[in-house]
Amino acid sequence: MSAPKKLFIKTYGCQMNVYDSERMAEALGGEGYIETKSADDADMILLNTCHIREKAAEKVYSELGRFKGLKAEKPDLKIGVAGCVAQAEGEEIMRRQPLVDLVVGPQSYHRLPEMEAKARAGEKVLDTDFPEEDKFEKLKNRPKAKRGPTAFLTVQEGCDKFCAFCVVPYTRGAEVSRPADRILREAQDLVERGVREITLLGQNVNAYHGAGPNGDLTLAQLIWELDKIDGLERIRFTTSHPNDMQDDLIEAHGTCAKLMPYLHLPVQAGSDKILKRMNRSHTAESYIRLIERIRAARPDILISGDFIVGFPEETEEDFQATMDLVEEVKYGTAYSFKYSTRPGTPAAERAQVDSAAADDRLQRLQALLTRQQREVQDSMVGREVGVLFEKAGRLPGQMVGKSDYLHAVHVADCSRGIGELARVRIVSSGANSLAGELIS
Ligand code: SAH
Numbered sequence: 001m002s003a004p005k006k007l008f009i010k011t012y013g014c015q016m017n018v019y020d021s022e023r024m025a026e027a028l029g030g031e032g033y034i035e036t037k038s039a040d041d042a043d044m045i046l047l048n049t050c051h052i053r054e055k056a057a058e059k060v061y062s063e064l065g066r067f068k069g070l071k072a073e074k075p076d077l078k079i080g081v082a083g084c085v086a087q088a089e090g091e092e093i094m095r096r097q098p099l100v101d102l103v104v105g106p107q108s109y110h111r112l113p114e115m116e117a118k119a120r121a122g123e124k125v126l127d128t129d130f131p132e133e134d135k136f137e138k139l140k141n142r143p144k145a146k147r148g149p150t151a152f153l154t155v156q157e158g159c160d161k162f163c164a165f166c167v168v169p170y171t172r173g174a175e176v177s178r179p180a181d182r183i184l185r186e187a188q189d190l191v192e193r194g195v196r197e198i199t200l201l202g203q204n205v206n207a208y209h210g211a212g213p214n215g216d217l218t219l220a221q222l223i224w225e226l227d228k229i230d231g232l233e234r235i236r237f238t239t240s241h242p243n244d245m246q247d248d249l250i251e252a253h254g255t256c257a258k259l260m261p262y263l264h265l266p267v268q269a270g271s272d273k274i275l276k277r278m279n280r281s282h283t284a285e286s287y288i289r290l291i292e293r294i295r296a297a298r299p300d301i302l303i304s305g306d307f308i309v310g311f312p313e314e315t316e317e318d319f320q321a322t323m324d325l326v327e328e329v330k331y332g333t334a335y336s337f338k339y340s341t342r343p344g345t346p347a348a349e350r351a352q353v354d355s356a357a358a359d360d361r362l363q364r365l366q367a368l369l370t371r372q373q374r375e376v377q378d379s380m381v382g383r384e385v386g387v388l389f390e391k392a393g394r395l396p397g398q399m400v401g402k403s404d405y406l407h408a409v410h411v412a413d414c415s416r417g418i419g420e421l422a423r424v425r426i427v428s429s430g431a432n433s434l435a436g437e438l439i440s
Protein backbone atom coordinates (compact mmCIF):
# COMPACT_ATOMS: atom_id res chain seq x y z
CA MET A 1 0.00 0.00 0.00
CA SER A 2 1.30 3.46 -0.81
CA ALA A 3 1.93 5.93 2.01
CA PRO A 4 -1.10 8.06 2.86
CA LYS A 5 -1.26 11.51 1.35
CA LYS A 6 -1.50 14.40 3.76
CA LEU A 7 -4.26 16.96 3.87
CA PHE A 8 -4.03 20.34 5.56
CA ILE A 9 -7.31 22.22 6.02
CA LYS A 10 -7.50 25.75 7.35
CA THR A 11 -10.96 26.88 8.41
CA TYR A 12 -12.26 30.45 8.57
CA GLY A 13 -15.70 31.85 9.39
CA CYS A 14 -18.62 30.27 11.18
CA GLN A 15 -19.21 26.90 12.87
CA MET A 16 -20.82 25.65 9.70
CA ASN A 17 -17.43 25.83 8.04
CA VAL A 18 -15.93 23.86 10.94
CA TYR A 19 -18.52 21.14 10.34
CA ASP A 20 -17.93 21.22 6.58
CA SER A 21 -14.16 20.92 7.04
CA GLU A 22 -14.67 17.74 9.06
CA ARG A 23 -16.87 16.35 6.28
CA MET A 24 -14.30 17.25 3.60
CA ALA A 25 -11.56 15.55 5.59
CA GLU A 26 -13.73 12.43 5.80
CA ALA A 27 -14.52 12.53 2.08
CA LEU A 28 -10.84 12.76 1.19
CA GLY A 29 -10.04 10.15 3.83
CA GLY A 30 -11.68 7.71 1.45
CA GLU A 31 -9.13 8.77 -1.18
CA GLY A 32 -6.21 7.91 1.08
CA TYR A 33 -5.66 11.23 2.79
CA ILE A 34 -4.91 11.73 6.46
CA GLU A 35 -4.99 15.13 8.11
CA THR A 36 -1.87 17.02 9.07
CA LYS A 37 -1.51 20.08 11.30
CA SER A 38 1.15 21.66 9.13
CA ALA A 39 0.91 23.05 5.61
CA ASP A 40 4.61 22.26 5.09
CA ASP A 41 4.20 18.51 4.80
CA ALA A 42 0.83 18.54 3.01
CA ASP A 43 0.10 17.00 -0.40
CA MET A 44 -3.12 18.98 -0.53
CA ILE A 45 -4.02 22.28 1.12
CA LEU A 46 -7.64 23.35 1.43
CA LEU A 47 -8.67 26.80 2.62
CA ASN A 48 -12.27 26.76 3.82
CA THR A 49 -13.09 30.42 3.52
CA CYS A 50 -15.53 33.08 4.74
CA HIS A 51 -16.95 35.98 2.75
CA ILE A 52 -18.96 37.73 5.46
CA ARG A 53 -16.71 40.81 5.78
CA GLU A 54 -14.12 42.26 3.45
CA LYS A 55 -11.24 41.44 5.81
CA ALA A 56 -12.28 37.79 5.94
CA ALA A 57 -12.29 37.53 2.16
CA GLU A 58 -8.98 39.35 1.66
CA LYS A 59 -7.24 36.95 4.07
CA VAL A 60 -7.64 34.22 1.51
CA TYR A 61 -5.48 35.94 -1.10
CA SER A 62 -2.70 36.77 1.36
CA GLU A 63 -2.80 33.21 2.71
CA LEU A 64 -2.58 31.78 -0.82
CA GLY A 65 0.39 34.02 -1.62
CA ARG A 66 2.28 32.41 1.23
CA PHE A 67 2.10 28.98 -0.39
CA LYS A 68 4.14 30.10 -3.39
CA GLY A 69 7.47 28.84 -2.03
CA LEU A 70 5.91 25.59 -0.91
CA LYS A 71 4.44 24.89 -4.33
CA ALA A 72 7.77 25.68 -6.01
CA GLU A 73 9.46 23.07 -3.79
CA LYS A 74 6.68 20.54 -4.24
CA PRO A 75 5.13 20.69 -7.70
CA ASP A 76 2.73 17.85 -6.77
CA LEU A 77 1.17 19.91 -4.01
CA LYS A 78 -2.49 20.65 -4.79
CA ILE A 79 -4.13 23.80 -3.47
CA GLY A 80 -7.88 24.17 -3.15
CA VAL A 81 -10.23 26.92 -2.05
CA ALA A 82 -13.58 25.95 -0.52
CA GLY A 83 -16.30 27.83 1.36
CA CYS A 84 -18.04 31.10 0.79
CA VAL A 85 -15.24 33.01 -0.99
CA ALA A 86 -15.00 30.09 -3.39
CA GLN A 87 -18.73 30.39 -4.03
CA ALA A 88 -18.69 34.17 -4.44
CA GLU A 89 -15.45 34.67 -6.36
CA GLY A 90 -14.44 31.25 -7.67
CA GLU A 91 -13.47 32.34 -11.14
CA GLU A 92 -11.69 35.42 -9.90
CA ILE A 93 -9.63 33.28 -7.52
CA MET A 94 -8.54 31.08 -10.40
CA ARG A 95 -7.59 34.17 -12.38
CA ARG A 96 -5.86 36.08 -9.62
CA GLN A 97 -3.94 33.17 -8.15
CA PRO A 98 -2.54 30.61 -10.60
CA LEU A 99 -1.39 28.47 -7.66
CA VAL A 100 -4.96 27.33 -7.12
CA ASP A 101 -5.83 23.93 -8.62
CA LEU A 102 -9.32 23.50 -7.29
CA VAL A 103 -12.27 25.69 -6.29
CA VAL A 104 -15.26 24.08 -4.59
CA GLY A 105 -18.40 25.83 -3.36
CA PRO A 106 -20.15 24.83 -0.12
CA GLN A 107 -22.84 22.80 -1.89
CA SER A 108 -20.44 20.63 -3.88
CA TYR A 109 -18.23 19.00 -1.24
CA HIS A 110 -19.51 15.52 -2.05
CA ARG A 111 -17.85 15.92 -5.45
CA LEU A 112 -14.42 16.51 -3.89
CA PRO A 113 -13.08 12.99 -4.54
CA GLU A 114 -13.62 13.29 -8.33
CA MET A 115 -12.33 16.84 -8.27
CA GLU A 116 -9.21 15.75 -6.43
CA ALA A 117 -8.56 13.06 -9.04
CA LYS A 118 -8.85 15.60 -11.85
CA ALA A 119 -6.56 18.03 -10.05
CA ARG A 120 -4.01 15.19 -9.59
CA ALA A 121 -4.21 14.62 -13.34
CA GLY A 122 -3.19 18.23 -13.88
CA GLU A 123 -6.59 19.80 -14.58
CA LYS A 124 -7.88 23.01 -13.02
CA VAL A 125 -11.29 22.26 -11.52
CA LEU A 126 -14.08 24.57 -10.42
CA ASP A 127 -17.48 23.54 -9.04
CA THR A 128 -19.77 26.13 -7.54
CA ASP A 129 -23.12 24.62 -8.51
CA PHE A 130 -26.10 24.32 -6.23
CA PRO A 131 -27.00 20.68 -6.96
CA GLU A 132 -30.31 19.18 -5.87
CA GLU A 133 -28.89 16.26 -3.91
CA ASP A 134 -28.13 16.33 -0.17
CA LYS A 135 -24.37 16.72 -0.01
CA PHE A 136 -24.20 15.38 3.54
CA GLU A 137 -26.02 12.20 2.58
CA LYS A 138 -23.45 11.62 -0.17
CA LEU A 139 -20.59 12.47 2.18
CA LYS A 140 -20.73 9.19 4.01
CA ASN A 141 -17.18 8.12 4.33
CA ARG A 142 -17.30 8.18 8.06
CA PRO A 143 -14.64 6.33 9.96
CA LYS A 144 -15.96 5.06 13.29
CA ALA A 145 -13.16 6.89 15.10
CA LYS A 146 -13.60 8.09 18.66
CA ARG A 147 -14.46 11.76 19.03
CA GLY A 148 -14.25 14.47 21.65
CA PRO A 149 -17.26 15.20 23.88
CA THR A 150 -18.72 18.03 21.77
CA ALA A 151 -19.73 18.12 18.12
CA PHE A 152 -21.48 20.30 15.57
CA LEU A 153 -24.25 18.89 13.40
CA THR A 154 -25.61 20.88 10.47
CA VAL A 155 -29.41 20.56 10.21
CA GLN A 156 -30.26 23.48 7.96
CA GLU A 157 -28.35 25.48 5.40
CA GLY A 158 -28.83 28.66 3.44
CA CYS A 159 -31.00 31.67 4.06
CA ASP A 160 -34.00 33.36 2.46
CA LYS A 161 -33.97 36.45 4.66
CA PHE A 162 -31.78 38.70 2.52
CA CYS A 163 -30.69 41.17 5.19
CA ALA A 164 -29.41 44.14 3.20
CA PHE A 165 -25.80 43.77 4.39
CA CYS A 166 -25.35 40.01 4.14
CA VAL A 167 -23.75 37.68 1.59
CA VAL A 168 -25.01 34.42 3.06
CA PRO A 169 -28.13 34.06 0.87
CA TYR A 170 -25.80 34.32 -2.14
CA THR A 171 -22.94 32.13 -0.93
CA ARG A 172 -25.01 29.41 0.76
CA GLY A 173 -28.13 29.62 -1.35
CA ALA A 174 -31.76 29.13 -0.41
CA GLU A 175 -32.85 27.75 2.92
CA VAL A 176 -32.91 23.94 3.00
CA SER A 177 -33.56 21.62 5.96
CA ARG A 178 -32.15 18.11 6.20
CA PRO A 179 -34.65 15.30 6.84
CA ALA A 180 -34.97 14.42 10.52
CA ASP A 181 -34.12 10.72 10.22
CA ARG A 182 -30.68 11.51 8.77
CA ILE A 183 -29.96 13.97 11.54
CA LEU A 184 -31.06 11.49 14.21
CA ARG A 185 -28.91 8.75 12.69
CA GLU A 186 -25.93 11.06 12.60
CA ALA A 187 -26.52 12.15 16.21
CA GLN A 188 -26.77 8.51 17.34
CA ASP A 189 -23.50 7.75 15.56
CA LEU A 190 -21.78 10.74 17.20
CA VAL A 191 -22.95 9.60 20.63
CA GLU A 192 -21.62 6.08 19.99
CA ARG A 193 -18.27 7.68 19.23
CA GLY A 194 -18.12 9.57 22.55
CA VAL A 195 -20.01 12.79 21.89
CA ARG A 196 -22.07 14.09 24.84
CA GLU A 197 -23.08 17.51 23.54
CA ILE A 198 -24.39 18.37 20.08
CA THR A 199 -24.79 21.88 18.70
CA LEU A 200 -27.30 21.94 15.85
CA LEU A 201 -26.18 24.33 13.15
CA GLY A 202 -27.95 26.39 10.55
CA GLN A 203 -27.73 29.91 9.17
CA ASN A 204 -31.32 30.16 10.33
CA VAL A 205 -31.48 27.13 12.50
CA ASN A 206 -34.80 27.95 14.14
CA ALA A 207 -36.46 28.06 10.72
CA TYR A 208 -35.73 24.32 10.55
CA HIS A 209 -38.57 22.34 8.97
CA GLY A 210 -37.08 19.01 7.93
CA ALA A 211 -39.15 16.08 6.77
CA GLY A 212 -40.26 13.67 9.48
CA PRO A 213 -42.35 10.48 9.42
CA ASN A 214 -45.61 12.46 9.72
CA GLY A 215 -44.86 15.72 7.96
CA ASP A 216 -42.27 18.38 8.67
CA LEU A 217 -40.69 18.75 12.09
CA THR A 218 -40.03 22.09 13.76
CA LEU A 219 -36.69 22.64 15.46
CA ALA A 220 -38.35 22.06 18.85
CA GLN A 221 -39.79 18.74 17.64
CA LEU A 222 -36.36 17.72 16.36
CA ILE A 223 -34.86 18.64 19.74
CA TRP A 224 -37.42 16.44 21.52
CA GLU A 225 -36.45 13.54 19.23
CA LEU A 226 -32.77 14.10 20.04
CA ASP A 227 -33.69 14.28 23.71
CA LYS A 228 -34.57 10.56 23.53
CA ILE A 229 -31.02 9.51 22.60
CA ASP A 230 -29.39 7.83 25.61
CA GLY A 231 -25.92 9.16 26.26
CA LEU A 232 -26.58 12.50 24.64
CA GLU A 233 -26.51 14.91 27.58
CA ARG A 234 -26.67 18.36 26.08
CA ILE A 235 -28.28 20.04 23.07
CA ARG A 236 -27.56 23.53 21.75
CA PHE A 237 -28.45 25.28 18.49
CA THR A 238 -27.21 28.30 16.55
CA THR A 239 -27.88 30.76 14.83
CA SER A 240 -31.48 31.86 15.29
CA HIS A 241 -33.46 34.66 13.72
CA PRO A 242 -35.88 36.56 16.00
CA ASN A 243 -38.76 36.11 13.57
CA ASP A 244 -38.47 32.32 13.58
CA MET A 245 -38.53 31.94 17.35
CA GLN A 246 -41.66 29.81 17.56
CA ASP A 247 -43.69 29.12 20.71
CA ASP A 248 -42.76 25.43 20.90
CA LEU A 249 -39.06 26.32 20.87
CA ILE A 250 -39.48 28.90 23.62
CA GLU A 251 -41.42 26.33 25.61
CA ALA A 252 -38.71 23.70 25.08
CA HIS A 253 -36.25 26.04 26.77
CA GLY A 254 -38.34 25.73 29.89
CA THR A 255 -39.13 22.02 29.73
CA CYS A 256 -36.35 20.11 27.92
CA ALA A 257 -33.62 19.35 30.45
CA LYS A 258 -31.04 18.57 27.78
CA LEU A 259 -31.56 21.89 26.01
CA MET A 260 -28.97 24.26 27.46
CA PRO A 261 -29.90 27.72 28.85
CA TYR A 262 -28.07 29.68 26.17
CA LEU A 263 -29.53 31.42 23.14
CA HIS A 264 -27.71 33.28 20.39
CA LEU A 265 -30.29 35.67 19.02
CA PRO A 266 -28.74 38.39 16.82
CA VAL A 267 -30.56 41.73 16.69
CA GLN A 268 -27.96 43.74 14.68
CA ALA A 269 -29.25 47.19 15.70
CA GLY A 270 -31.61 48.99 18.05
CA SER A 271 -33.02 51.68 15.77
CA ASP A 272 -36.25 50.77 13.98
CA LYS A 273 -35.26 52.94 11.04
CA ILE A 274 -31.99 51.02 10.64
CA LEU A 275 -33.64 47.63 11.26
CA LYS A 276 -36.06 48.42 8.48
CA ARG A 277 -33.28 49.49 6.13
CA MET A 278 -31.46 46.27 7.05
CA ASN A 279 -34.58 44.34 6.00
CA ARG A 280 -34.63 42.62 9.38
CA SER A 281 -38.46 42.57 9.62
CA HIS A 282 -38.51 42.94 13.39
CA THR A 283 -38.40 46.05 15.58
CA ALA A 284 -36.40 46.79 18.70
CA GLU A 285 -39.61 46.54 20.70
CA SER A 286 -40.66 43.18 19.23
CA TYR A 287 -37.18 41.81 19.94
CA ILE A 288 -37.28 42.97 23.56
CA ARG A 289 -40.78 41.48 24.05
CA LEU A 290 -39.49 38.22 22.57
CA ILE A 291 -36.56 38.15 25.02
CA GLU A 292 -39.07 38.69 27.83
CA ARG A 293 -41.10 35.69 26.73
CA ILE A 294 -37.99 33.53 26.48
CA ARG A 295 -36.90 34.61 29.95
CA ALA A 296 -40.36 33.86 31.29
CA ALA A 297 -39.93 30.27 30.05
CA ARG A 298 -36.33 30.00 31.28
CA PRO A 299 -35.40 32.82 33.67
CA ASP A 300 -31.67 32.03 33.87
CA ILE A 301 -31.11 31.77 30.10
CA LEU A 302 -27.97 33.50 28.85
CA ILE A 303 -28.64 35.69 25.84
CA SER A 304 -26.00 36.24 23.18
CA GLY A 305 -26.19 38.63 20.23
CA ASP A 306 -24.64 40.04 17.08
CA PHE A 307 -24.42 43.74 16.25
CA ILE A 308 -23.41 45.82 13.27
CA VAL A 309 -22.45 49.47 13.77
CA GLY A 310 -21.98 52.03 11.02
CA PHE A 311 -24.62 50.51 8.73
CA PRO A 312 -25.36 53.01 5.89
CA GLU A 313 -27.36 56.04 7.07
CA GLU A 314 -26.84 55.23 10.78
CA THR A 315 -26.83 58.47 12.78
CA GLU A 316 -25.52 59.00 16.29
CA GLU A 317 -29.14 58.87 17.46
CA ASP A 318 -29.68 55.52 15.74
CA PHE A 319 -26.55 54.24 17.41
CA GLN A 320 -27.81 55.41 20.80
CA ALA A 321 -30.90 53.27 20.21
CA THR A 322 -28.59 50.24 19.87
CA MET A 323 -26.89 51.16 23.15
CA ASP A 324 -30.31 51.51 24.82
CA LEU A 325 -31.41 48.10 23.56
CA VAL A 326 -28.22 46.52 24.90
CA GLU A 327 -28.81 48.16 28.29
CA GLU A 328 -32.29 46.73 28.35
CA VAL A 329 -31.49 43.18 27.24
CA LYS A 330 -28.25 42.60 29.16
CA TYR A 331 -26.17 40.24 27.06
CA GLY A 332 -24.07 37.39 28.44
CA THR A 333 -21.94 37.34 25.29
CA ALA A 334 -22.00 39.29 22.05
CA TYR A 335 -20.23 39.73 18.77
CA SER A 336 -20.09 43.22 17.32
CA PHE A 337 -18.80 44.29 13.95
CA LYS A 338 -18.14 47.43 11.99
CA TYR A 339 -20.28 47.36 8.86
CA SER A 340 -18.33 46.02 5.89
CA THR A 341 -19.56 46.82 2.39
CA ARG A 342 -20.23 43.62 0.46
CA PRO A 343 -20.42 43.90 -3.30
CA GLY A 344 -23.76 42.77 -4.70
CA THR A 345 -25.76 43.38 -1.51
CA PRO A 346 -28.40 46.15 -1.45
CA ALA A 347 -26.71 48.19 1.29
CA ALA A 348 -23.52 48.51 -0.73
CA GLU A 349 -25.22 51.10 -2.92
CA ARG A 350 -26.21 53.40 -0.07
CA ALA A 351 -24.62 56.39 1.70
CA GLN A 352 -21.80 54.95 3.78
CA VAL A 353 -21.07 56.12 7.33
CA ASP A 354 -17.76 57.84 7.98
CA SER A 355 -15.26 55.14 8.92
CA ALA A 356 -13.80 56.96 11.95
CA ALA A 357 -17.30 57.58 13.34
CA ALA A 358 -18.10 53.89 12.94
CA ASP A 359 -14.86 52.91 14.71
CA ASP A 360 -15.77 55.19 17.60
CA ARG A 361 -19.25 53.67 17.88
CA LEU A 362 -17.88 50.18 17.77
CA GLN A 363 -15.54 51.00 20.63
CA ARG A 364 -18.33 52.37 22.77
CA LEU A 365 -20.61 49.42 22.04
CA GLN A 366 -17.86 46.92 22.77
CA ALA A 367 -17.05 48.62 26.07
CA LEU A 368 -20.67 48.27 27.13
CA LEU A 369 -20.96 44.66 25.93
CA THR A 370 -17.71 43.69 27.65
CA ARG A 371 -18.97 45.19 30.89
CA GLN A 372 -22.25 43.27 30.64
CA GLN A 373 -20.49 40.06 29.72
CA ARG A 374 -18.30 40.41 32.80
CA GLU A 375 -21.28 41.15 35.04
CA VAL A 376 -23.14 38.09 33.83
CA GLN A 377 -20.04 35.93 34.26
CA ASP A 378 -19.38 37.32 37.77
CA SER A 379 -22.99 36.63 38.75
CA MET A 380 -22.24 32.90 38.37
CA VAL A 381 -20.08 32.95 41.52
CA GLY A 382 -21.76 30.94 44.28
CA ARG A 383 -24.03 29.11 41.85
CA GLU A 384 -24.20 25.42 41.08
CA VAL A 385 -23.86 24.58 37.38
CA GLY A 386 -23.33 21.58 35.15
CA VAL A 387 -19.88 21.33 33.55
CA LEU A 388 -18.93 19.02 30.70
CA PHE A 389 -15.17 18.43 30.86
CA GLU A 390 -13.41 18.81 27.52
CA LYS A 391 -9.68 18.78 28.29
CA ALA A 392 -6.97 18.83 30.92
CA GLY A 393 -6.03 22.27 32.25
CA ARG A 394 -2.59 23.83 32.35
CA LEU A 395 -2.01 22.92 36.00
CA PRO A 396 -1.54 19.31 37.14
CA GLY A 397 -4.86 17.72 38.10
CA GLN A 398 -6.87 20.58 36.63
CA MET A 399 -9.71 19.98 34.18
CA VAL A 400 -11.45 22.49 31.91
CA GLY A 401 -14.96 22.35 30.53
CA LYS A 402 -17.98 24.43 29.62
CA SER A 403 -20.85 25.30 31.90
CA ASP A 404 -24.49 25.02 30.84
CA TYR A 405 -24.22 28.72 30.00
CA LEU A 406 -21.13 28.10 27.82
CA HIS A 407 -18.69 29.75 30.23
CA ALA A 408 -15.26 28.15 30.40
CA VAL A 409 -14.86 26.60 33.88
CA HIS A 410 -11.73 25.09 35.39
CA VAL A 411 -11.67 22.78 38.36
CA ALA A 412 -8.52 22.00 40.39
CA ASP A 413 -7.80 18.47 41.70
CA CYS A 414 -10.55 17.20 39.48
CA SER A 415 -11.45 13.54 39.76
CA ARG A 416 -13.48 13.59 36.54
CA GLY A 417 -12.25 12.79 33.04
CA ILE A 418 -12.86 14.16 29.57
CA GLY A 419 -16.47 13.68 28.50
CA GLU A 420 -17.82 13.55 32.06
CA LEU A 421 -20.57 15.85 33.15
CA ALA A 422 -20.45 17.04 36.77
CA ARG A 423 -22.17 19.43 39.13
CA VAL A 424 -19.81 22.25 40.03
CA ARG A 425 -20.02 25.17 42.45
CA ILE A 426 -18.52 28.33 40.97
CA VAL A 427 -16.07 29.93 43.42
CA SER A 428 -14.48 32.76 41.45
CA SER A 429 -14.63 34.64 38.17
CA GLY A 430 -11.47 35.51 36.24
CA ALA A 431 -10.71 37.45 33.09
CA ASN A 432 -12.04 34.84 30.65
CA SER A 433 -13.15 31.92 32.75
CA LEU A 434 -14.68 30.73 35.99
CA ALA A 435 -13.13 28.56 38.69
CA GLY A 436 -15.25 25.91 40.41
CA GLU A 437 -15.27 22.96 42.79
CA LEU A 438 -16.90 19.60 42.30
CA ILE A 439 -20.01 19.05 44.38
CA SER A 440 -19.73 15.61 45.90
N1 SAH B 1 -27.53 33.93 10.26
C1 SAH B 1 -27.07 34.71 11.28
C2 SAH B 1 -25.68 35.30 11.13
C3 SAH B 1 -24.94 35.28 9.88
S1 SAH B 1 -23.43 36.14 9.75
C4 SAH B 1 -28.09 35.80 11.57
O1 SAH B 1 -29.07 35.91 10.94
O2 SAH B 1 -27.88 36.59 12.46
C5 SAH B 1 -22.86 36.47 11.36
C6 SAH B 1 -22.87 37.91 11.72
O3 SAH B 1 -21.98 38.65 10.93
C7 SAH B 1 -24.20 38.60 11.53
O4 SAH B 1 -25.08 38.34 12.57
C8 SAH B 1 -23.81 40.05 11.46
O5 SAH B 1 -23.78 40.63 12.73
C9 SAH B 1 -22.40 39.99 10.89
N2 SAH B 1 -22.36 40.49 9.51
C10 SAH B 1 -22.97 39.95 8.43
N3 SAH B 1 -22.73 40.72 7.33
C11 SAH B 1 -21.95 41.75 7.73
C12 SAH B 1 -21.38 42.87 7.07
N4 SAH B 1 -21.58 43.10 5.77
N5 SAH B 1 -20.63 43.72 7.81
C13 SAH B 1 -20.43 43.51 9.13
N6 SAH B 1 -20.95 42.48 9.79
C14 SAH B 1 -21.70 41.59 9.12
Ligand code: SF4
Nearest residue numbers: 159161162163166168
Ligand atom coordinates in the same frame (compact mmCIF):
# COMPACT_ATOMS: atom_id res chain seq x y z
FE1 SF4 C 1 -27.48 36.92 6.71
FE2 SF4 C 1 -29.76 37.93 7.59
FE3 SF4 C 1 -29.69 35.46 6.59
FE4 SF4 C 1 -28.56 35.96 8.92
S1 SF4 C 1 -30.75 36.15 8.46
S2 SF4 C 1 -27.68 34.78 7.26
S3 SF4 C 1 -27.76 38.02 8.66
S4 SF4 C 1 -29.31 37.34 5.47
Ligand code: F3S
Nearest residue numbers: 013014050051052084
Ligand atom coordinates in the same frame (compact mmCIF):
# COMPACT_ATOMS: atom_id res chain seq x y z
FE1 F3S D 1 -18.67 33.17 6.55
FE2 F3S D 1 -19.98 31.66 4.87
FE3 F3S D 1 -20.17 31.22 7.46
S1 F3S D 1 -19.66 33.83 4.69
S2 F3S D 1 -19.92 33.26 8.32
S3 F3S D 1 -18.35 31.01 6.25
S4 F3S D 1 -21.77 31.04 5.97
